[in-house]
Amino acid sequence: MRELKGIPLNSRARIIGKISKNSAQTKETKSCILVTESIEKRIKGFRAVLCSASIEKTTALRLKMPIVHGVENIEALSEGDIVCVDMMTGEIIVVYEKNSVHNSILASTDCNCRCVMCPQDLAKDSPENLENNLEIIRLIDKSTKALGITGGEPLILGDGLIRLLKECKKRLPETQVQILTNGILLKENDYVRSIARLRMRNLVFCVPLYADTDTEHDFIMQRKDAFEDTIQGLYNLAAKKQLVETRTVVMSLNYRRLPQIAEFIYRNLPFAIHVAFMGMEVEGQARKNIRKLWVSPAEYAPYLKEAVIYLSRRNMDVSIYNEQLCLMPKEIWSFARKSISEWKNTYLEICKQCKVKGECGGFFAQPVEEHKRFIKPL
């Protein structure tokens, strides 16, 4: 997530609010954080004020309102964004961007698996996390097309997740909500039933499937019986008519069996409304284990092509995420999506000469050297 920093004054709390650039009072003001160039006297009613200029402490004290001043790069904040401000440190984290199609709620920072290529840094959940997330959902713009619920593993919240979903249903009835989950806890049919009871039309469970056989999948997930539990979870969802998407991160441990994974999905999970194959995000564990996990795109492209064509023929909706067009055979270009969040998304210097850059998904912020070698302008 995008982060900004400034100097905090008048408070030591954690404040969540919606960005407004209009200092005039409206009925929304009390849920807003004002972004301004300089402090004026008439400002009142906001949760906090973020200001690019440095201001005198005396001026600030008179305003009696949490202020972060001297904020660099403040123009990166847009009307309607939601930020979480740590008044102890002056850190401003953008938790929702109005102009992005890749917004998500970090429901949990903890997980019941330790996947070998997990890009996240896991940590125990803090108790206020859930309330903060509920507040974020309340502030999110109703016109938002899609919202992810990610982790960690969101399902370990148990009833907490149900509360989050209820809030989504109430505040964002038109938004497609995607839960990114390993699906293991969905083996408990009671849990699936309580989610199904919410009757959310736009809820999709995005569940990883790294192999077509249990030993291999369990190894990648670093958890015994993960495969069996996840498949059971998917069947429980299907029985309750919940929407399911499968996600397969491509790595050295599974690339040669991508066609067989596709086959397994079609024969065993034909109810999946979407199947995604994903380039690995080299962060966290993936960066640590990169030597064991790395496979050159040139090497896995033929397997990826076979898997994608296999599913496309069978009328399955299939997509490729996080891949660059110059590394893929042209036959599967139409399946490649621009899937990387704007704040992480980059291109290489060499990409400037490329004629299809506009259609290409580009990179996560830091592609590894082995990867860069294969990139060429088209």
Place this chain on the structure above:
Amino acid sequence: MISNSSVYMILPFRFMRFGLDILIVNEAGEYVLISGKDFDRLRNYQLDTKEDVFLNLRNKHIVTDTDLTLPVYLLATKYRTKKSFLNDFTALHIFIITLRCNQKCRYCQASSEDESRLEFDMSAETAKKCVDLVFRSPSPTIKIEFQGGEPLLNFETVKYIVGYAKKLNRMYRKNLEFVICTNLLGLNEEILDYLEEHKIWVSTSLDGPRNLHDANRITRKGTGTYDLVMKNIRVAQDKLGIERVSALMVTTRDNVYKLNSVVDEYVNQRFNSIFIRTIHLYGRAAKEKLGYDVGTFTKNYKKTLDYIIRLNLDGVMLSEQYATIILKKILTPFATTFVDLQSPAGTGISCVVYGYNGDVFVSDEARMLSKMGDNRFLMGNVHKNKYQEIFNGRVIRETVENSCVENMPLCSECAFQMYCGADPVRNYSIRGDLLGHRPTSEFHQINYLVIRHLMELNKQNDSDIMNVFWSWITNRSIEEIKRSKRG
């Protein structure tokens, strides 16, 4: 020899020699081809659990080296899905509106009556009782198909049935569809308006270009019907839409060597599917010696299938339905709804025939047998029997019990079992018993050879051919198949 029997377990499967390979099919119809050498290693527990051969077999639940719960659970789910045509009971209800016909086709199995014989019409009273019975079926989908004779000759009863069924359906709220199987000779403006108003599908007959069509499909006076049928197909297509009009053909001794020209005729007449059907030697067809041997049919079928595939690759959208049904069985996890090739057979449980006088039969061939004096497959009569007596009686139970390929001699061990089906009525008419005798059964031989041919094409895995097959299975153009659904 080192054995791994403590390392992995073998689950049930069926197999057969397939060229140099062994074809292995699991209980859910998923297949793997492996070399004879690997097959020996499999059965002697010599596979390494890390090698691809093993992983491919484990993907299809043919072996497991870990847990047994999940493979059995997945197989059971997939088996249920494959057999889901059994869930809802009888969906297809065929009404013999009249035995009268204005044609006297040489292969007619329905043994039609002269146009003047009004006593062979289904009366409104009988029709009402039949429709009452139709709605006793628990199936959420009900398809009423009008057959004959020529149903247009007793169109008043057709109209009565449509009206009465629609009235009942206001209460039952089923997904109700009507199809009329007609030679189209008697089509007129008024009938067309009616078909359009009530969204009735039209299924007609076309055996090929004029010389082939008129070889068998003639009027009672003996004149050809091609020109009038052509004209009326066009009129019906224009009025009802191309999708609503389909045609069936019968392969006879006359056109079996010229199936490509039959295909051309279907393309010319704007049909988007053809079903190359074998002849059933009942009624007149048996007497007229219109048959051919199995080898002649399969050889010509394969050639024509090739020809249709090439047409599709040249941009013509025309599917061959016999192949499509079998390919769906082999390549998809779903059930097919084709009542003539399933296990147990569709007789009575998927499809039922109401004769003009209210007799209820398990199939149209059963009605033929009755016409010839053998009531073996007469389930009852709508005027005399209750729903339970007809649909839970001895006839339907015996027919179903004796048409499960799972326990029929030779079928029970055949690797193609999940792709095939049984025809107890035909077995009975030829051999006198419901189970039949595979080595001499043409039904068996033709299905076996066609399934084997399609399996061979799957094995070759030619990209163009597979695109054509999947365009048939999923009813999309080849272009659509190659593109992402998200454009």
